Amino acid sequence: MLDVVNFEVIGGDGGDGAVSFRREKFIPRGGPDGGDGGRGGDVVFIAVNNISTLQEYSNTRTVQATGGVKGNTKQRHGATGDDVVLYVPTGSIVWGVMGDSHQVGVAVKEIAMNGERLADLDEDGMVFIAARGGRGGRGNKRFAKSTRQTPMFAQKGMVGQQKHLQIELKLLADVGLVGLPNAGKSTLLSMWSKAQPKIGAYEFTTLEPNLGVVYLGFDSFVAADMPGLIEGASKGVGLGHEFLRHIERTKVLIHLVDMSREDPIQDIRIIQGELASSGHNLGEKPVMLALNKIDDPDASVRVELLHDEIKNEFGNFFEISGQSGEGLDSLANKALEQVRLNTKAPSDSVPILKPKVTETRRFSVLSEDGKEPELVGETPEWWALTLDLQQEEARAEFFDRMKRLGVERELRRAGVKDGDRVKIRGLFVVWDM
Ligand SMILES: Nc1nc2c(ncn2[C@@H]2O[C@H](COP(=O)(O)OP(=O)(O)OP(=O)(O)O)[C@@H](O)[C@H]2O)c(=O)[nH]1
Ligand SMILES: [Mg+2]
Numbered sequence: 001m002l003d004v005v006n007f008e009v010i011g012g013d014g015g016d017g018a019v020s021f022r023r024e025k026f027i028p029r030g031g032p033d034g035g036d037g038g039r040g041g042d043v044v045f046i047a048v049n050n051i052s053t054l055q056e057y058s059n060t061r062t063v064q065a066t067g068g069v070k071g072n073t074k075q076r077h078g079a080t081g082d083d084v085v086l087y088v089p090t091g092s093i094v095w096g097v098m099g100d101s102h103q104v105g106v107a108v109k110e111i112a113m114n115g116e117r118l119a120d121l122d123e124d125g126m127v128f129i130a131a132r133g134g135r136g137g138r139g140n141k142r143f144a145k146s147t148r149q150t151p152m153f154a155q156k157g158m159v160g161q162q163k164h165l166q167i168e169l170k171l172l173a174d175v176g177l178v179g180l181p182n183a184g185k186s187t188l189l190s191m192w193s194k195a196q197p198k199i200g201a202y203e204f205t206t207l208e209p210n211l212g213v214v215y216l217g218f219d220s221f222v223a224a225d226m227p228g229l230i231e232g233a234s235k236g237v238g239l240g241h242e243f244l245r246h247i248e249r250t251k252v253l254i255h256l257v258d259m260s261r262e263d264p265i266q267d268i269r270i271i272q273g274e275l276a277s278s279g280h281n282l283g284e285k286p287v288m289l290a291l292n293k294i295d296d297p298d299a300s301v302r303v304e305l306l307h308d309e310i311k312n313e314f315g316n317f318f319e320i321s322g323q324s325g326e327g328l329d330s331l332a333n334k335a336l337e338q339v340r341l342n343t344k345a346p347s348d349s350v351p352i353l354k355p356k357v358t359e360t361r362r363f364s365v366l367s368e369d370g371k372e373p374e375l376v377g378e379t380p381e382w383w384a385l386t387l388d389l390q391q392e393e394a395r396a397e398f399f400d401r402m403k404r405l406g407v408e409r410e411l412r413r414a415g416v417k418d419g420d421r422v423k424i425r426g427l428f429v430v431w432d433m
Helices: 185-192 242-247 264-277 297-314 328-341 378-386 392-405 407-413
Strands: 002-010 043-048 062-064 084-089 092-104 107-111 117-121 127-131 162-170 175-179 210-216 219-225 252-258 287-292 364-366 374-376 421-424 427-430
Touching: 002 127, 043 092, 043 117, 062 084, 084 162, 117 127, 127 162, 175 185, 175 242, 175 264, 175 328, 185 210, 185 219, 185 252, 185 328, 210 328, 219 328, 252 264, 252 328, 264 287, 264 297, 287 297, 287 328, 364 407, 374 378, 378 392, 378 421, 378 427, 392 407
Parallel strands: 002 062, 043 084, 175 219, 175 252, 252 287, 374 421
Antiparallel strands: 002 162, 043 127, 092 107, 092 117, 092 162, 210 219, 364 374, 421 427
């Protein structure tokens, strides 16, 4: 059973840098003192063991982190935007769906990454930064130099990353429901969860395991309703025991006993024997014994009659009715407790997964016949998108930085001449060198 959700994640935009000048008594024109903008927050996934499903994201469309705050006068920096943390179950896989789009005014660039597997969150506590917030812009103070003591421009904040994601989770059962055929396993699952397994007054109604999510307040676990086991199942009698591998990784088993049958004690022994000899580690798992069908008068008499004998031979048990619902809440709570108890504590050092850095070089120039050359690379793109290239000083700053990065040399080598258009992240920049 697969749990799948789709939504968009957007990092917070960086705050803009400020343009401002000192104002002091007796100093008519002070120097620049515009502060930097704050960084935008990230959208972060954290894998946790105590969530079983992606249910809480089933209606999620977009998740956006907070933007950074604008820089201020007197060199005051804007505050950093808050991260958004999304808790997902351990075992979740994050896929890229439609592309990594960055919107800048009218220019949108989509980096194709359909079907790219971005992260396997297969360990408790693992962190994945899904969408990074944009860097804050620098205030005008930082653009002052001897030849330009009063810069009239600042840098804009960079937009946050934007991605369409698909999150997938292969549901793993936490709790296995076992017992003889007809013991009421499917009935119990249908009472506990939204699952609708087939229920029948005959044996072997269930042929394949059914999974259902059992919610208890903010907590939940996944229960697997199994086909019935009979004597000799481990040797292939009945449906055999192959299906038991589905509950190999469960944390606890619930052994249901049909108390309306004549000899429940013998029934319990049979199942215990089968679990012990079935392999799949089932013999070592904690088992909760649940005496079922106590709504039935015969069954309830038998529970009373055999109470002490069962307790002596098998220890504590629960008394329930999957039909009337009696005892089901306390059984579910106890099962959840067992699941928690048998869930490994988070390991000390869990890796933080960062989005793959797609470029190894700092930048590169792509040229194709008949098309404008394209400049790609994080740093040149960042400057192109955050400096106002219409503003004379900012434009000069941009080309100055491109020269220092070695971009200009590379463009020349690619045949770019003064006045040619160069594409950068969906923008077209007329190059003057
Ligand atoms: N009186 C009574 N009948 C029950 C109860 N739970 C289940 N039954 C009945 O017992 C029969 C078997 O129920 P299922 O839930 O299909 O049993 P199962 O253990 O899933 O059976 P298999 O899939 O064949 O292994 C059905 O007729 C149910 O209506 C109960 O708590 N009380
Ligand atoms: Mg069944």
